[in-house]
Amino acid sequence: MGRSTTTSRQAVEALCSRIASSKESMRKEDLQVLETLMIMGRKHSGELSAGDIEAELRFVISILMEIIKLLDRR
Amino acid sequence: MIINATGTDRITLWKLIGGKIEKTMYRNYSNIFISGDKYDLEFLSRQFDDSDWIDYTWIEAQDIFGNLNGIKVTVSPSMEREIIRIVQYCGYGRKFSVFNAAIDPVLRFMAQNKLRFFQKDSLYDMDPDISTAQIIIREGKSGEFSGAIINGSVEQNLKNAMERVSSAIDDSTVIIYNNHLGTFYRFLLRMEHSGYKIPGIRKNRGGTYESYGQVHYSPDRVRINGKICISQSSMIYSESGMDGIYEISKISSLNPETASNVTPGTAVSSMEIYNALSSGILVPAFKDDHEKEKTIETLFVTDKGGFVLQPDPGIYENIYEIDFSSMYPTIIVNYNLSPETVTASPGHGKIKLPGDNPYYVHMDRGFLSSAIEPLLKERLIYKTIKPMGAVYSNRDTALKWLLVTSFGYTGYKNARFGRIELHEAITSIGRWALSRAMRICEEEGFTIIHGIVDSLWITGEGNIIQAIRRIKKETMINIVLDAHYDWLFVPPARSGLGSLNRYFGRKKNSGMKVRGIDLRRSDVPDISRKMQRELLGILSDCKNIHEIGEASEKLYQIRNRYISNIRKMGKEDFILNLKPTRRLEDYRVENIQKAAIRSMRLSGMDENPGQRMEVLVKDGKRHIIAENPEDIPDYNFYEKYIHRAFEPFQYIISYAKANRRITLENWLE
Secondary structure (H helix, E strand, C coil): CCCCCCCHHHHHHHHHHHHHCCHHHCCHHHHHHHHHHHHHHHHCHHHHCCCCCCHHHHHHHHHHHHHHHHHHHC | CEEEEECCCEEEEEEEECCEEEEEEEECCEEEEEEECHHHHHHHHHHHHHHCCCCEEEEEEEECCEEEEEEEEEECHHHHHHHHHHHHHHCCCCCEEEECCCCCHHHHHHHHCCCCCCCCCCCCCCCCCCCEEEEEEEECCCCCEEEEEECCEEECCHHHHHHHHHHHHHHCCEEEECCHHHHHHHHHHHHHHCCCCCCCCEEECCEEEEECCEEEEECCEEECCCCEEEECCCHHHHHHHHHHHHHHHHHHCCCHHHHHHCCHHHHHHHHHHHHHHHCCECCECCCCCCCCCCCHHHHHHHCCCCCEECCCCEEEEEEEEEEECCHHHHHHHHCCCCCCCEECCCCCCEEECCCCCCCEEECCCCHHHHHHHHHHHHHHHHHHHHHHCHHHHHHHHHHHHHHHHHHHHHHCCCCCCCCHHHHHHHHHHHHHHHHHHHHHHHHCCEEEEEEECCEEEEEECCCHHHHHHHHHHHHCCCEEEEEEEEEEEECECCCCCECCCCEEEEECCCCEEEECCHHHCCCCCHHHHHHHHHHHHHHCCCCCHHHHHHCHHHHHHHHHHHHHCHHHCCHHHHCEEECCCCCHHHCCCCCHHHHHHHHHHHCCCCCCCCCCEEECEEECCCCEECCCCCCCCCHHHHHHHHHHHHHHHHHHHHHHHHCCCCCHHHHHC
16 A cells, blocks of 8 residues: 555566667667567567566567467468 | 535534425534553543543444454544544554544434435435526636626626625525636625625635646635535536535435535545444544555565556457446455455455455455445446436446445555455456456457457457356456447557557447547647547548548548638637646746746736646747737647647558558568
């Protein structure tokens, strides 16, 4: 009561903004890939928060899920 | 029928009998209960003996957790504070637990005598016909009174306005007023100064407060002896009118004036106190059962909110929206959740709650679940019969607010019957229920598009009735088909994923449903809303994605017309309804909000963060707002609003032309 922990969404958004801060040092073509990864990473983070999984791992699993879906469709 | 009660040590009950109000006076008293260590209680009793004026008895009483031995002190309600002060002084503020104190005296009187305001034989019955006057005072920009609107009739002559306001107050029991910028109170004082007799005019100071991260302002509340004064800016009044206030008063046992001023949380708390006092259960005066210690890992696992399933942006066809009705209150009632029934350990007579949180529940009926149950049943009835009349719809709205708050209040640190583990158990079951609903929908042949807390958007050719029936049976929470869309559009959020709370769609045979876009916002000018209304009018004729694509030209034409005609529009279309949330000195950057609050200060008015104000922007770049009637709007500034309002429509056109939803795969291509 009266406490507040970051929500799963806030934790992933914080991670994304940390990743985004490295944009300046990237080549243009790599930037687009990074942005795609951030969308992929966010995509399933909410669902994965149902399990006791840390934000970084949720982000990575979410990316892997989207990549596997892409490969399956192709 | 009891319609009002006032007073502290002596309560005046207002009864409506045969259309007339009869007032009767009764004595009121407080039974305060103090528990603690026996040795400490004996010490306290000796202090009471020495005091010579405090009567007490030793009794055994019951709170929601079980029996307690202690001292019962009977005093006038106005002496409660003094008793609490003595008890805290003797017990160093921690040795004793005080019960049945710090309670609204009217609420206490009603509960101790098992009385109710606005008691009706049937839920279908109308509220009593109480004489009511609605008074709005008009004021010019420089602060001079320019008349009044009394019951919808405008009176511009100041002398006549005073005469008519005086008559309206004399003839009415309920006075509905608007005290924005203190106008009504100042007008009453002016009337008094001019020789009119208005009994006991006084005001309770309003102020700025924060709720759910938003800053609000409540204007000063005006009170007049012998009248029930209701502020138009009262949250309950603005949401549900007098019907809602009577309903809240009935449920909370607060008099209508108090009921109009409190938050829904306080109303729920009052209802719980009434239930406890009237059934002999002790009510803690102060919250002192603190949260048990947890590891940081446990805290992260348990402290979670509602479940969200991220949608892809795009247009979807044949969509069903299904919603759990009053999800959290239903969970409280159907899973018997109450501070005394939820535990972290298994045991005899306990069952494990579904969901990811490690909580168990006792089978014995809980205090909170019993208190919420009638409220929930009543709301379901009003929800069903609300098409039969505005009164039912207003009661439904009032009850909806109480039920929403009844959940939030379980996690509030000062809630007398709150407990954080209870809050966690409720959200945990909520997440489980939505996940179960998703799985069932998939088994029934649907694809899940979007899900958020208590709602799911699904598409497919499955049997929706069968899916709903199964979800209801398995989760024990009522779920209904809220809408069936021909198409639904989810615009992209800045993250690139679908927006969670902005969408619009065409419902089969019953118009459009719109959420989160400018049309639903209060901080945009009317031009944005007007244009979006026109655009949606075009889209409402489109039955499928193909037709949306074909309508694109018409959509562009509307936008272009708004841009080319911007200089021909009336000034009222450009008014921005702002709510500056800080004081002038607290703004670091120059912006419109700061300009608005500065203009307020310069004109000598009180600047109150959270107070709404209407402004016309004269120069958007330099943040200058219009001060004079001849000032014209900054059209370039307002053109940006038109472009912003058109953004979702720009997206829907491009998606419709691509004839697909934007998946990552499409996006990558």
